[in-house]
Amino acid sequence: MQEFLIEFIENLPYEVKLLSVFIISMIPIIELRLAIPVGVAVGISPAVAIPIAVIGNLIPVPFIILFIKNT
Numbered sequence: 001m002q003e004f005l006i007e008f009i010e011n012l013p014y015e016v017k018l019l020s021v022f023i024i025s026m027i028p029i030i031e032l033r034l035a036i037p038v039g040v041a042v043g044i045s046p047a048v049a050i051p052i053a054v055i056g057n058l059i060p061v062p063f064i065i066l067f068i069k070n071t
Helices: 002-009 014-024 031-041 046-058 061-069
Strands: none
Touching: 002 014, 002 031, 014 031, 014 046, 031 046
């Protein structure tokens, strides 16, 4: 899966690469385990990929807490 994502994202503009890392980090199970390596593999520096991935990983948390409280 990681190889497919890297090949797909490699030829995209830099801003879209950042957005891809952000979105990948929001997906449950995959989260940071795939987002950071993909970001680094497509040419984003680790100093940029890590904060983008962490922020993307934190975005769903309030929604998850909201839905857990209501069930």
